[in-house]
Amino acid sequence: MVKIAPYGTWTSPVQAADVAAAGGGPQWVDLHRGRLWWAEGRPAEGGRVALVRDGRDLLPPPWNLRNRVHEYGGRPWAVLETPEGDRVAFTHWDDQRIYLFDPADPDPVPITPEPERRHGYRYADLTAGPGGTEVWCVRETVTGDARTDVRRELVAVPLDGSPARVLAASHHFMTGPRLSPDGRHFAWIGWDHPRMPWDGTELCVAEVGSDRHRVLAGGPAEAVCQVEWEGDALLALTDPDGWWNLHRISLDGTAVNLAPCREELGGPMWRLGQRWFAPVAPGRYAVLRSGALAVLDERTGTVTDVEVDLPWWSAQLAAHDGVLVGAAAGPRAETAVVSLDLATGELTRFTPSEVAHAEYLPTPVERVFQGPDGEVPAYLYPPHNPDFAAPEGELPPYVVHVHGGPTGRFSPVLDLELAYFTSRGIGVVAVNYGGSTGYGRAFRERLRGQWGVVDVNDCAAVARALADEGTADRARLGIRGGSAGGWTAAASLTSVKTYRCGMVAFPILDLAGWTRQGGETHDFESCYVEGLVGPLPQAADRYAERSPVNRVDRLAGPVLLLQGLEDEICPPEQADRFAAALAGTGIAHAYLTFAGEQHGFRRAETIVAALQAELSFYGQVFGFTPLGVPVLELRR
Known part of the structure; x- marks a missing residue:
């Protein structure tokens, strides 16, 4: 029998522990000699990444296949066909060194030196070198105390532990090298500040043993995002016409689009090796x-x-x-x-792939809304619970979910985190605001110079449209996001009056600090804001005006702030300042920090605590009492 109860008070079998258990998942799937390999996140094991072959773990804890290249990491393992048989090379999180082992008798040994500075060398995008005697990859070297003091090279790492040799150092950022089938050439993708890899990159090729390279494709406004060899030619995803299409490129630079279409067949290169x-x-x-x-x-x-x-x-x-x-x-x-x-x-x-309690899972509804700058795609997740219905006439609270990046996108796949809310009577709408990928370069570049404006306006337009059509309760609209999504959530709460409250996780809050000059972010994104907001010092006033840390007095309502204490991408300094500015303002807020967490939460206990705190937060602000979660203490 269906029970009548207010939205937000519905009980659900979808628990925070279920969300945490699903928080890892497979990554870096590959084939070797017909056998299936992948890496797998393990929230219950402190968030470590395990290596799996044909469904069986190869390495026990504490081995952790992650690396810090670009801080987002890159492909952390490769199977090598050596004269002695198959060997596996991988990067280990604790010391960032490359290790080697025989999959038939795993006993990893390091083949790169231990640096003087912790994590002073980082490696990613591992692949086999010629003859099965080397690993080829990207190497980062920390050169100073600033977060941006990093040098990168393409290197060949001998399996016998001998010193690595440099293959190329064409750009400040590079992908791992791809060796041609005949072993004569290798190719890679490179780019330099202030461009990001979805702005403009170059496809480079060099003869093995040469210190000179040629650029075959790409440029300041063309972004190659993947390259592979096909005989003596290259296959590359690149976007000279504004859409990532697949091209065949010969060594003389002649390029042919294999299927011209206004479709995105590539994506943003956030991690090396995709x-x-x-x-x-x-x-x-x-x-x-x-x-x-x-x-x-x-x-x-x-x-x-x-x-x-x-x-x-x-x-x-x-x-x-x-x-x-x-x-x-x-x-x-x-x-x-x-x-x-x-x-x-x-x-x-x-x-x-199936999950328990399938009848409690929401089904996304694809929608397109009208924003100030054009169409805004979104996915609607209405409240859904077969055991409950709301009292007649009550409209549900809704939370706008903002993806990170901001050069990212939301895809309509199962997300138990969203089901945790929808099965309790809280609707969610995930917005692909201007700047999201998947809709071509022109849509992506709507955000150039307009971060904190276009993203804020698009999300607000969706929220207001849901209220106008009677889908959502206008008085109970919230916004949530992490990383760049946390920026948009905080920027929204301090610039529009659409929302009653917001959850802001590991965010950017101070644009001036989140730059190379400000020193509060990592090298990879240290010039990102120049394209998103404007160059310094010319746009300094814009940086100050848009930064939420400078607009705490304009907050539309309560805020929940979540932060990992080991985050090098959005470090805790910014969240600390924001929380300090909130103290004594009379605005209800909470600031939760988590030791051992980097950018994004990987540990089961963190995921559970953060999710339960968010539910309690919404209950206190929206006026309902959620069952089965600790009451979050709000300060003023």
């Missing part, structure tokens, strides 16, 4: 059309969606003999390691 395409047969390629699986047919020049139970795939595609492997998810299915036989359509799951 793969948005994989060859599956001569002239046929698995691609991701804004995250959805498709097949590009060079002969017909078409890109066709693949009808499959799990349509949304992560950028980690690999294929062999027409079988595609990767990590895939659906609107009501968690991300799973899968293989897909493209000839038969047979999908095989190697990790679970």
